[in-house]
Amino acid sequence: xxxxxxxxxxxxxxxxxxxxxxxxxxxxxxxxxxxxxxxxxxxxxxxxxxxxxxxxxxxxxxxxxxxxxxxxxxxxxxxxxxxxxxxxxxxxxxxxxxxxxxxxxxxxxxxxxxxxxxxxxxxxxxxxxxxxxxxxxxxxxxxxxxxxxxxxxxxxxxxxxxxxxxxxxxxxxxxxxxxxxxxxxxxxxxxxxxxxxxxxxxxxxxxxxxxxxxxxxxxxxxxxxxxxxxxxxxxxxxxxxxxxxxxxxxxxxxxxxxxxxxxxxxxxxxxxxxxxxxxxxxxxxxxxxxxxxxxxxxxxxxxxxxxxx
Amino acid sequence: xxxxxxxxxxxxxxxxxxxxxxxxxxxxxxxxxxxxxxxxxxxxxxxxxxxxxxxxxxxxxxxxxxxxxxxxxxxxxxxxxxxxxxxxxxxxxxxxxxxxxxxxxxxxxxxxxxxxxxxxxxxxxxxxxxxxxxxxxxxxxxxxxxxxxxxxxxxxxxxxxxxxxxxxxxxxxxxxxxxxxxxxxxxxxxxxxxxxxxxxxxxxxxxxxxxxxxxxxxxxxxxxxxxxxxxxxxxxxxxxxxxxxxxxxxxxxxxxxxxxxxxxxxxxxxxxxxxxxxxxxxxxxxxxxxxxxxxxxxxxxxxxxxxxxxxxxxxxxxxxxxxxxxxxxxxxxxxxxxxxxxxxxxxxxxxxxxxxxxxxxxxxxxxxxxxxxxxxxxxxxxxxxxxxxxxxxxxxx
Numbered sequence: 256x257x258x259x260x261x262x263x264x265x266x267x268x269x270x271x272x273x274x275x276x277x278x279x280x281x282x283x284x285x286x287x288x289x290x291x292x293x294x295x296x297x298x299x300x301x302x303x304x305x306x307x308x309x310x311x312x313x314x315x316x317x318x319x320x321x322x323x324x325x326x327x328x329x330x331x332x333x334x335x336x337x338x339x340x341x342x343x344x345x346x347x348x349x350x351x352x353x354x355x356x357x358x359x360x361x362x363x364x365x366x367x368x369x370x371x372x373x374x375x376x377x378x379x380x381x382x383x384x385x386x387x388x389x390x391x392x393x394x395x396x397x398x399x400x401x402x403x404x405x406x407x408x409x410x411x412x413x414x415x416x417x418x419x420x421x422x423x424x425x426x427x428x429x430x431x432x433x434x435x436x437x438x439x440x441x442x443x444x445x446x447x448x449x450x451x452x453x454x455x456x457x458x459x460x461x462x463x464x465x466x467x468x469x470x471x472x473x474x475x476x477x478x479x480x481x482x483x484x485x486x487x488x489x490x491x492x493x494x495x496x497x498x499x500x501x502x503x504x505x506x507x508x509x510x511x512x513x514x515x516x517x518x519x520x521x522x523x524x525x526x527x528x529x530x531x532x533x534x535x536x537x538x539x540x541x542x543x544x545x546x547x548x549x550x551x552x553x554x555x556x557x558x559x560x561x562x563x564x
Numbered sequence: 565x566x567x568x569x570x571x572x573x574x575x576x577x578x579x580x581x582x583x584x585x586x587x588x589x590x591x592x593x594x595x596x597x598x599x600x601x602x603x604x605x606x607x608x609x610x611x612x613x614x615x616x617x618x619x620x621x622x623x624x625x626x627x628x629x630x631x632x633x634x635x636x637x638x639x640x641x642x643x644x645x646x647x648x649x650x651x652x653x654x655x656x657x658x659x660x661x662x663x664x665x666x667x668x669x670x671x672x673x674x675x676x677x678x679x680x681x682x683x684x685x686x687x688x689x690x691x692x693x694x695x696x697x698x699x700x701x702x703x704x705x706x707x708x709x710x711x712x713x714x715x716x717x718x719x720x721x722x723x724x725x726x727x728x729x730x731x732x733x734x735x736x737x738x739x740x741x742x743x744x745x746x747x748x749x750x751x752x753x754x755x756x757x758x759x760x761x762x763x764x765x766x767x768x769x770x771x772x773x774x775x776x777x778x779x780x781x782x783x784x785x786x787x788x789x790x791x792x793x794x795x796x797x798x799x800x801x802x803x804x805x806x807x808x809x810x811x812x813x814x815x816x817x818x819x820x821x822x823x824x825x826x827x828x829x830x831x832x833x834x835x836x837x838x839x840x841x842x843x844x845x846x847x848x849x850x851x852x853x854x855x856x857x858x859x860x861x862x863x864x865x866x867x868x869x870x871x872x873x874x875x876x877x878x879x880x881x882x883x884x885x886x887x888x889x890x891x892x893x894x895x896x897x898x899x900x901x902x903x904x905x906x907x908x909x910x911x912x913x914x915x916x917x918x919x920x921x922x923x924x925x926x927x928x929x930x931x932x933x934x935x936x937x938x939x940x941x942x943x944x945x946x947x948x949x950x951x952x953x954x955x956x957x958x959x960x961x
Contacts, residue, residue, distance in 0.1 A: 292667040349605045349788050356781030357836035360829035367825050383681045480674035487667045529689040531682045538678025549661050557662040
């Protein structure tokens, strides 16, 4: 494959996939360790009604109203889950299940009732997005990367996802120590004066931002997979958080690249004509990575906290 | 139209599906209760998402064998196999590796679903797959269902319900108090397996009606709702079954009247509406009753403090207190006590003085511990004891 085919067709989806994967995997590390792994699942369900309402209010599929709608829905969901949990004295998992299924159902119903036939907005799209459609029409080859005219035509999802990735990475680096301490020993973190509640909330908000930004580009299924699979696999590879995060980034990148390539070219190798869903394939590859780590990872067992160094 | 549907007037198939949905809803409510009590409600989310690759593979295999890919029994068998595999992996990941159960659930859910999506796109490229209609399994669709499919669903829902009812006693015991169940010789591991098999059955049977994304709601919302109405496990089971049945029945009926809308979301929203009503109106845990209780308590505290202020001859500036005292006819608008108010105030004052005495005396320690500024002293001391306390007060003054 040469540059004149690769750059316009595959470069943008692949880079977007990588940014999505890493932006979700970074907060995912802490969510998995804090046993809040299913927050990604909940977020990606509840943003649907927010996006639909934003569309119904503005009448167009555009970025900012949808991000605002999704963020609003996520906040409503967090408040509602907390309210159900406190008022009904109900376990967090069940409270989450009640709210996210109800909000998703509401979103689907709104979507089906409203006239969205003219725009690209349906349930399937929300679930598995359309990574393959991010085609860079203005590119002619590798040289387009230095051509400002062609660069102006890059699908908006890529710069947005890159920005999200930078934001998430900055958050992780800047709050590294507090995040690490409060994740492993919340009581200790509190005794040295950390606001662990605020930090936990900030982590959930960062995860929500990553999820919402990614949701629009690639659908919710990658988001859920990337929040959990790379960090979980990385957890089985090492006992050190620094290495775990590094492993998870590596796994996320491998899943994104390999998944995209397998989805685009795998069927051709098997003699089929059309490609398959890239989002689904990326999730599948991340699952295979997790499976391998669970079978062969050096720290896969409980209590395998071997002395470090 | 909707009334016709609710009264089962929309034809044989719609009636069959609606009744099947009601039976399934009951089974889901009852089965979900045990899952909820074991705090494993979200495991069902992994199970339901894990059905997708099974459905798609079953379709591909049936087409490859030259059959009709849409045979419901075949598709549901595939769903059951891959859901069981997903459940096995969740169990294996959370027991054999250091990963927690929530990470295992999320991983299985997303990976199986992602793989299912891959297979769905494969099916779309197959010639037989263009009209496969497998998307109906995502959100449920009962419109235009074949009679044989409707029969399959109704019968298997009835069987699932029968199984739940049959297993209700060991399940109740194991989910309410696993330690005790073990000590009575019950094999709790096996009971857990049966519970999971039930959840699996509900999920698979519900695929066509509710859809795999939302079936988890049918297992979670009814038990959570039922919890608002009772504190007893056996009652939770009953009420959850009832609520599940009602939401599935009403939802399926509405959907039969509105063929363009997927069935699952409607059923879930009916269930959620019942939940929201319970959250507001339940007598013991509801928001309204909690608010009323809070107001009554607030009134009591303000009245008591107001009476003590009157007894001390202090002016009352607090508006709510003054208003409450006036409404009782114990004080005039300017804060001066009425004759009845004076009597009440003196009595409150005497009560308070008695409390102060017994709180200083170690002999009354147990009774004094109940002091909260509101409890009347007659409810903790006998008449003799009060007389004894009063004699001490007289000596002191």
